[in-house]
Amino acid sequence: MRTTWAGVVLVASVAIAGCRIESKEEFAGVPAAARATRLPDRLELGVAATPVGIASIDIDANPAGAGLPAGEGTHAQGIPIYAQKCASCHGAKGEGLATYPKLVSPDTLAGFPFGKDASIPKTVGNYWPYATTVYDYVHRTMPFTAPGSLxxxxxxxxxxxxxxxxxxxxxxxxMNASTLPKVQMPARRHFVIDDRTGGQPFR
Amino acid sequence: MNDSEKAGLPESPMSRRRALGVAAGLVGGAVLTGTTLDAMTQVPTAKVPGAMPAGGAAVVSAPAAPLPVAPPDASMIPGIASGPLSTRSPFEMPALTPVGITTGSSLTPLQHIAGTITPSDLHFQRHHNGIAVIDPHRYALTVHGLVDRPLVFSLEQLKRFPAMTRTCFVECSGNGRSAFRAPKREMTPQQVDGLTSNSEWTGVSVAALLKEAGVQHGATWVLAEGGDAARLSRSVPMDKMLDDAFIAYAQNGEPLRMPNGYPARLLLPGYEGNMCVKWIRRLEAIDQPNMSRDETAKYTDPLANGTARQFSFTMDAKSIITSPAYPTRLTGPGWWPVTGLAWTGRGRIERVDVSTDGGRTWTEAELSNPVLSRAHTRFEHMWKWDGRPAQLMSRAIDETGYVQPTLQTYRDTRGAGTDYHFNAIRTWLVEQDGSVYFGG
Incomplete structure (x- = not known):
């Protein structure tokens, strides 16, 4: 099938780009990217995605609030939902159980010490830099046995x-699409963007 | 001629020895005594072929299939008939470990890999909520967001684009964590660094798909999302997507293995494995990173200076000696190949140095040709062991001049609590009796 397609590409490229005919051997060695330059900009493959189709899988939310849906909720409303759908893995107070992570750590940590001590659990409170991530992740993946059902x-x-x-x-x-993006997470100021490009020294 | 042939030694000393040991048990061990082939001995308790010695994380043995009876001389009787799929010799039982994982990792047995390609069924697996089962006829990849023409591609349509094939490694950025946090003498290369694998992948460039959709001005990132139960999502810089990113639908000459993302996955040569989203269902052109959990709460690197490094996408240069290593044993002084794998996310491996004296002196190892960019590179150093305790190390240097750091430098710079990108030099301790143990 590939050979057939390569032949089609060869003919098409000659017809469209008017480039000289090359031996098959030469052609076979041309990387796909270079071959693509002899093709039209678009191969007109794929079918138009419908708004409904996109909406059915476009589930992400970003720090600016884009993607957050209508709706709202409070801590009080969260209590029974947490108890029913979350506590069996994460513990009644979000303290974590067995291999399932701790979610709650309200105490302030001095100096963001995670790099010095791997034993400190990273939680929404002490490590997550963006509040919108909590919505995105909970909606995307939880509860673990029925992701996407909330x-x-x-x-x-x-x-x-x-x-x-x-x-x-x-x-x-x-919490709603308007209030959540405004929540400032305490850990955010500790994050720095990787600027390494190789070479020395080790960082 | 490969390294093993060059050295005049069996291709996979340990597994070969094991195979012959088993064969010897069946046909009479005396025939093998004194050959070079039993030079490496598996220690100490592996009674079942393929069983990994206990130590470290949970270890699972390959199922003990009944072994065929090998005739005393296979040249004296007709052989068996072919079948629809060839299988490994039943004397060879490499296995991922641990298994039964839906959230976590199954590691590649690096000590059983020869050359550079990881057999597809031994590619490491990291799952976030199980292996997605996807019907290829119902598979769809949606490209949308800041594009002129939002499009959906079927698998068949992806295969109608010009195909590209390249060999590259995929390494989980958590690779080496347990060796760093909780090193044990009885750790195999698999347990130390088995979250890296190397394949020849075939697919379509993401640039071609984005061109088809028409990327709009201001689209600086692309959100990649999987169709598994974790709907795993990562933001990838547009520059990387237009450079060498591709959607792979084949691995080592055949459709992707299910645990590796069947029917299609994203590959970002040199970037951490988590970003190479498996079972890819969606690419969304966006104007800022999404800040998904796996690029904020996870896959960020807390440092000793009280910060956390984010978007550390590129895998740093790294190497590991895969033989000799625990649980093999050197049976006597003499020439031994010290061989292993090196790789870097920043291009080609320039050089690998090997030390047999704990880093006091270094010798440049031979690299198997060709050395491919962002791919596993095989190195080998022939070493004449004098029968005294030794410390074996390898040090990778890449084309940017990056030098794999010592464990001390790594720990001092990153901090004991750092969480990803564990690329310090590994040490194997050779004891006087030939036993080899992991030395951190």
């Missing part, structure tokens, strides 16, 4: 529960 309201309520238990927002805070 409604927007349930997700906002769980986000409010997590942020309030970590003492990042008040217990009464309402």
């Amino acid at each position: 409604t927007p309201n349930e997700t906002y309520a769980l986000v409010a529960w997590l942020l309030a238990e970590n003492r990042i927002v008040p217990m009464t805070a309402v």
Whole structure:
């Protein structure tokens, strides 16, 4: 099938780009990227994605709030949902169980010490730099046995529960597409972008 | 001629020895005594072929299949007939370990790999909520976001683009964590660094797909999302996507193995494995990184100076000696190949040095040709062991001049709590009786 396609490409490239005919051997050695330059800009493959089709899988939310759906929730609304859908793995208070991670650590840590001590659990409260990530991840992956099954309201309520238990927002805070992107996470200022490009010294 | 042939030694000393040991048990061990082939001995308790000695993480043995009875002389009787798929010799039982994992890792037995290509069924696996089962006829890759023409590609349509084939490694950026955090003498190369594998991949360049959709001005990143139950998502810089990113639908000459992303996955040569999203279902052109969990809460590197490094995408130069290494044993003084793998996400491996005296002196190792960019590179150093304790190390240097750091430098610079990109020099301790142990 590849050979056939290569032949088609050869003929097409001659016809379209008017380039000289090359031996098959030469042609076979040309990288795909170079071959592509002899083709039209578009091969007109693929079919148009429909708005409904895109919406069915376009589940991400970003720090600016893009992608956050309508709906809202509070810590109080999150309590029964957490108890029913989260506590069996993460513990009644978000303390973590067995291999499932701890979610709540309201105490302030001096100096972001994670690089010195691997035993400190990284949680939403002490390590996650963006609040919108909590919505994105909970909605995307939880509960573990039924990912994607939480409604927007349930997700906002769980986000409010997590942020309030970590003492990042008040217990009464309402989380929605407008309020969540404004939440400042304490860990954010500790993150730096990798600027290494190889060479020396080791960093 | 490969390295093993060059050295006049069996291709995979340990597994070959094991095979012959088994054969010897069946046909009478005396015939093998004194040959070079039993020079390496598996120690100490592996009674089942393929069983990894205990130590470190959970270790799972390959199922003990019944071994055929090898005739005393296979040249004296007709052989067996062919089947639809060839299988490994039943005397060879390399295995991923641990297995039964839905969230976590199964590691490649680096000590059983010859050359540079990882057999597809031995490619390491890292899953975040199990192996997705996807019908290729219903597979779809959606390209949307900041594009002129949002498009959906079927698998068949992906295969109608000009194909590209390249060999590159995929390494989990958590590779080496347990060796760093909790080193044990009884760790195999698999347990130390088995979260890296190397394949020849075939697919379509992401640039071609993006060109088809028409990327709009201001699209600086692309969100890649998988169709597994983790819907794993990572933001990838547009520059990387337009440079050498590709959607692979084949691995080592055949469709991807299911655990490696069947029917299609993203590959970003040199970047950490987590970004090479398996079971890829969506590429969204975006104007800022998404800050998904796996690029914030995970896959970031806390440092000793109280910061956390983010977007450390490129895998740093690294190497590991895969033989001799625990649990093999040198049976006597003489010439031994010290061989292993080196790789870097920043291009080609320039040089690999080997030390047999704990880093006091170094000798440049031979590299198998060809040395490919962002691919596993095989190195070998012939070493005449004098029968005294020794410390074997390898040090990779890449084309940027990056030098794989010592464990001391690594720990001092990154901090004991650092979480990813564990690329310090590894040490194997050879004891006087020929036993080899992991030395950190």
